[in-house]
Amino acid sequence: MLQFTLRRFLIMIPQLIVLSFVVFLIALAMPGDALTGTLDPNLTVEMLEIQRELLGLNNPWYVRYWDWIVGIVTRFDFGRSFTWQMPVTAIIGERLGNTLRLSTLTLVIMYAIAIPLGIISGRHHDTWKDKIITAYTYLGFGMPTMVAGLLLLFSFGFNLGWFPTGLSVAPGMSPDMGLPYHLSRLHHLILPALSVALITTVGTVQYLRGEIIDLEQREFILTVRAKGADENRVYNKHIFRNALLPIAAFLGFQIAFLIGGSVLVETVFSFPGIGGLFIGSITGRDFSVMMSLVLLFGAATIVGSFLSDVIMMMVDPRIEIE
């Protein structure tokens, strides 16, 4: 098991290197450089040229790539944002917390919906309950997250006024206000989290339903039934446990998916997280922020699939890796 984890971990290294390379190429292809933003009327062209030389912007691309990577690995230095005039790590740090809180709440809601619905739908398949749940999963598959977000925002945010329509906390609130501050934060999270969770959960519901129906026909369940175990015991102790294990393994993918998907939901709800920051950094041509975020999104996906593989292996020891 340790060997598997280690091997799978090592696979991430080339993946991350190629990713960093792609990110660097995107940045190379973009017009302008880090000094285009710091246009100071007192600086002459010659002085800018000296600055460029000092910053190493005139170096060949492989030297710049190397400097960039070394900066990240040794000093955790992702450069400076020229829109915000501060280190990239500081800006991302500010926003990352919001996105992580949003993703966590989304995950909680997702599983809170998926597990009961999947179990009901699987255990009572082809009844009216199952039909209603299946109709819901069809709807979820057909609905883009953005449309779900807009509909929720339109009805519960604007028309009913139950939830705030933007930001991550009410204006004027500060952390030293204690509980009201945290409640306000939670209040701002609910609608965006719900709009993602209601949609993304349908995959898990369907998977769980399929697993349960499949497991019911297995021989070991027949054995359990033959031994006279009552139905609740058959389901709770034998079927659900086996059906829920693979769900745990999807956790890694879900996390990666949620962080990548934050771009859309944060834009719909004008929520100050890294997804919104990413869009802003592209429209504002803030390359250092953009590069760091693409790197972050990519790394999250790579680490997410690593986590999923490791959990999958813990759950199902038959899985092997080359």
Next chain:
Amino acid sequence: MAKKTTEKKKMSTLEILKREFSQDIGALIALGVIVIAALFVIIVPLFIDQEYMLAVNPRRLNQPPSATHWLGTEIGGRDVFALLAIGARSSLSIALAVTLISGFVGISLGVTAGYFGGKFDNMIMRIVDFISTLPALVMIIAFLSLVSGFNVVSFTLIMSFFSWAGIMRLVRARAIQEKELEYIQASKTLGTPHLKTIFKELFPNISSVMIVNMTLATASNVGLETGLSFLGFGFPFDEPSLGSLISAASNAVVLQHRWWIWLPAALFVLILMLSINTLGRTLNRATDARLRRG
């Protein structure tokens, strides 16, 4: 003789489809909706007075629906119904183009990799594995930001570039399964050229998987286009598409008080995606004998 049997087989496929659809009201409705939507985007734009309806007109800004403007007008005074019809045409064309391009690339590479195996397969799978580890939406946006201005061709190509890996994996997996079966082995033993074996033997047997997958991909590509346009990286607002109409809702006033601008497009996307998905599932059921009804 050979021709006769294929004809017979085609008939039975049609019969299976007929039976599947006639036993499932949902599938029939979905099929109807898709036909109506297709006719809508093909026919309606032909009858719209584009010069008048799509002209920026300061005398009719943000009007609610009325007899002359069925879905009202937007912030520039353009008719929303006309925008919806023409926008849906653009969105569907893009979605279909992306499906066809990524389908073509994915199927060609998948069949080649699966059928021949070896070094080519190894190399291509490395690339596919890597593309799959990238967050697609973020990468598409990053690449789109490299292109200055909006351009339908680059938009389609960039979307396609991040969409072929799924179908490629699927087709490769199926090709690997099939090539071990007797009929392919027999064809090879008889000395049939590889290309002929692939097109005459392998293709007919994996075509159903490809059709189902591409149907579902079309739905998700409609979603992708609307998402990208909503974020401001697809169609700009003055070039109508379903996404650019929905993106009007990123303005809180429009979202709250001028629902007729964005809601019809949002519902159009929703209903269309639902129907395409339902169609895809019905086709899937029809191709898999174990799942068939009746």
